[in-house]
Amino acid sequence: MSDRLVHLAANLEKVLGKRVQSIEIALGEVTVVVNADTYFESAMLMRDDPSLAFEQLIDLCGVDYQDFRDGAWNGQRFGVVSHLLSLEHNWRLRVRVFAPDDSYPLVASITPVWSSANWFEREAFDLYGIIFEGHEDLRRxxxxxxxxxxPFRKDFPISGNVEMRYDPELKRVVYQPVTIEAREITPRIVREEQYGDPV
Known part of the structure; x- marks a missing residue:
């Protein structure tokens, strides 16, 4: 285990204090899980505290933990995972926060902290239905x-709910119920006529 990662974990523990649920060092990276109610405040501290100085948000995505680890997952269903970069200290951090309510997943928007979170949060909303409170333009x-x-929720039907096609009579795109028919897939074996004959 790298001394730099241990140092980063100690700095996180010191700066964030009770806002932290857990800190883990694995696979050459530090992962911190923060409480949903202090997510925005934690983000501000991670950016502004000189011992951390995470100036850049590299990535943010939603996660649906339903059936995670073959159903052995006991935590909240929806989470948001962010990856941060400190240019000053040359270290990276994974930040994870879980939405407390599975039926209405809601976490604070960190767009005011890192403007690069804007489209990432919109993507997580669109694909997972995670609501980012305080986001100024939360739309698909x-x-x-x-x-x-x-569509990225684990309970979303594989075939979808509706299908879209171009209607030449109406001269526009129309939506209709899914019309996927069950079919039998029988593999065809195509060979040359002389296949297998001795030469």
Missing amino acids: ILTDYGFIGH
Whole structure:
């Protein structure tokens, strides 16, 4: 285990204090889990405290932990994972926060802290349905505005809810119920006529 990672973990423990649920050092990276109610405050501290100085948010994504580890997961269903970079100290950090309510996943927006979180949070909202409280423009970014549901949730049907096609009579795109028919898939073996004959 690197001394730098141990030093970073100690700095996090000192600066964040009771805001931290856990700190783990694994696979050459530090992961800190923070409480949802202090997520925004923790983000401000991680950016502004000179002993941490995480100036950049590199990535943010939503996670659906339903059936995680083959159903052995006992925690909250939805989480948000962020990756931060400190140019000053040349270290990286993974920050994880869990939405306290599975039926209405809500966490604070960290867009005021790192503006790069803007589209990442919109993506997590669009694909997982995670609400980012305080986000100024939380709307879909990858799916159509009329899309029903959140396609990266583990309980989203594989075939979807509706399908989209171009209607040549109406000369526009229309939505209709999914029309996937069950079919039997029988592999075809195509060989040349002389296959297997002695030469």
